Amino acid sequence: MTRDIEDRLRDAFTAGAELVSPESLAPVASPAAVQPRRGLRGLPILAAAAVAAVLTAVVLVSNLIAVPAPLSNPAPHPADGNEELRRLAARIARLPDDQGAYWYKSELSDTLIRVRAGGRTFNAKVSSTSVLWVPRDPKDPVQTQNREPILSPATPADERAWRAAGSPGKVQRVCTPGTRAADCVKLPMLAKDTACQYARDVAPDQGPGATALGGYTPAQILALPADEKGLREWLRAEAAKKDKGVTPPLEEVIAGSRFLLSKPLRPAVRATVLRLLADLPTTAVRGVVRDPLSREGLAVDFGEGKRYFREFGEDDEVIEDHSTVLDPATGEILAEITKAGEDTVGLSKGQTVDSQTWTPTTGWTDDRPERPRNCRRL
Numbered sequence: 001m002t003r004d005i006e007d008r009l010r011d012a013f014t015a016g017a018e019l020v021s022p023e024s025l026a027p028v029a030s031p032a033a034v035q036p037r038r039g040l041r042g043l044p045i046l047a048a049a050a051v052a053a054v055l056t057a058v059v060l061v062s063n064l065i066a067v068p069a070p071l072s073n074p075a076p077h078p079a080d081g082n083e084e085l086r087r088l089a090a091r092i093a094r095l096p097d098d099q100g101a102y103w104y105k106s107e108l109s110d111t112l113i114r115v116r117a118g119g120r121t122f123n124a125k126v127s128s129t130s131v132l133w134v135p136r137d138p139k140d141p142v143q144t145q146n147r148e149p150i151l152s153p154a155t156p157a158d159e160r161a162w163r164a165a166g167s168p169g170k171v172q173r174v175c176t177p178g179t180r181a182a183d184c185v186k187l188p189m190l191a192k193d194t195a196c197q198y199a200r201d202v203a204p205d206q207g208p209g210a211t212a213l214g215g216y217t218p219a220q221i222l223a224l225p226a227d228e229k230g231l232r233e234w235l236r237a238e239a240a241k242k243d244k245g246v247t248p249p250l251e252e253v254i255a256g257s258r259f260l261l262s263k264p265l266r267p268a269v270r271a272t273v274l275r276l277l278a279d280l281p282t283t284a285v286r287g288v289v290r291d292p293l294s295r296e297g298l299a300v301d302f303g304e305g306k307r308y309f310r311e312f313g314e315d316d317e318v319i320e321d322h323s324t325v326l327d328p329a330t331g332e333i334l335a336e337i338t339k340a341g342e343d344t345v346g347l348s349k350g351q352t353v354d355s356q357t358w359t360p361t362t363g364w365t366d367d368r369p370e371r372p373r374n375c376r377r378l
């Protein structure tokens with residue numbers, strides 16, 4: 001899992017042997033923008049969300065917007081447009097705790113890339129699936145599973161362009177100028193019956209059991225305090241551990257709490273996280289939308305005011321627009337969606353370029369994982 005994601009992409013598509021590791025095998029850090037770097041070459045194609053994002057193709061860079069220092073005596077909630085998020089928090093705070101022997105997470109990932117074949121240039125979609133089983137009892141095994149990516153034309157228009165090019169079995173990825181040829185590989189189209197891999201481990205200090213929930217155990221996640229003061233103190237302590245005793249500003253610490261929303265929180269704790277996030281100037285509710293599975297949810301931008309960029313085709317700095325779609329009944333994540341924040345060649349402003357979608361089966365269950373058939377164990 002320490003291999004460069006570009007190497008894994010190249011191996012998976014050219015040799016058909018190496019599989020992309022589950023997102024859950026890497027610790028999930030709180031989302032943070034990094035400093036902009038022009039001239040970055042070799043875009044990672046497949047996103048990571050976690051099992052943190054399988055297939056993230058995202059090269060994130062941003063100009064960090066200064067966050068005002070927290071007030072010692074916070075004023076009453078302003079009319080900031082985040083009342084719907086607070087109302088959602090109030091509803092889910094009253095929900096009963098979920099029961100089940102396992103927390104099951106099933107995720108679909110799609111990433112848009114630019115390709116060329118037969119003198120024609122068009123878009124293709126890289127798709128993959130991942131599955132995570134995390135037990136309530138640490139004596140039971142954690143299991144992760146994912147499949148090789150599938151590449152297909154992104155839209156009917158892209159399919160027509162591919163067919164007009166002769167329906168080639170391989171296409172050339174379009175890269176930014178200066179990208180090494182070894183990093184700008186040819187990719188097989190319409191791969192079917194892809195192989196899979198899985199990992200199964202009961203050890204709490206190594207393997208998927210140690211990182212499935214971002215380095216936390218289910219017991220630690222389920223024991224998080226549901227009151228705002230207690231959760232703030234926990235967040236401060238965790239931030240101090242990561243920063244070797246130096247605690248970041250409180251608003252920055254609270255902004256980092258959004259990573260908890262991808263974990264199996266008790267409803268009361270999830271409600272507290274949402275309340276804390278709703279009070280930040282970097283949180284903006286965008287209203288009701290439909291996710292990639294056509295489910296209605298509340299779209300929230302947890303990075304309002306920050307700038308993120310990615311490479312797409314030959315353009316090395318395309319502005320990104322991020323949103324998280326929350327289930328209006330439970331506050332759980334339905335999808336994480338990245339859209340283009342501007343027009344560029346082959347991409348229109350508002351077009352989805354990357355998404356991670358949690359399937360309806362995600363949640364606590366008394367079912368237990370079976371070893372998948374025709375799937376290679378790591």
